[in-house]
Amino acid sequence: AQTVTQSQPEMSVQEAETVTLSCTYDTSENNYYLFWYKQPPSRQMILVIRQEAYKQQNATENRFSVNFQKAAKSFSLKISDSQLGDTAMYFCAFMTQGAQKLVFGQGTRLTINP
């Protein structure tokens, strides 16, 4: 079975701090993409960052970066210089060539405090 586990249901940090959200996944396939989605209070799902499994280099998007450990099946998200607007639910997900649909984790509720 293909699964995603986010072990931190809630996290809270002060503005400008760095925070890391954990994610592990399980799949027997070799060709897949990994994603982090953000869901703010508006509930719109927003793609934050993505990683291609065949690329060893970790993806970065401005203040967001990932630590992708393929052998360990780990895909953590680091948010640097956190801002109040980063307050949201964050979902880790992956999509394989075989399944052709996203498998989501349960989410981590992140609160950035002023």
Added chain:
Amino acid sequence: DGGITQSPKYLFRKEGQNVTLSCEQNLNHDAMYWYRQDPGQGLRLIYYSQIVNDFQKGDIAEGYSVSREKKESFPLTVTSAQKNPTAFYLCASSTGTGRLSPYGYTFGSGTRLTVV
């Protein structure tokens, strides 16, 4: 601009009624999906369709039905058989049909369904 439109944004249903949630996309995507989200929870897959006139059950299909008569449209009907329909419903699409979508899904803005 291309995107996914879900309507209505808020929907109220009486006990025993069927209701239909609309999802339309103009992205020329082959695959479309319906997810249910309960408060503080993750997304659970209801139904998905990878091609017109074909669809598959997801993890929680009981009490729901779908159709895919046009590539652009994938409406979801919440039937009276769904005992606890109050939730947030998200529609999504992707390139699908055997191609691994590098951008995952494009999501609609969701429909909040409440049973009154």
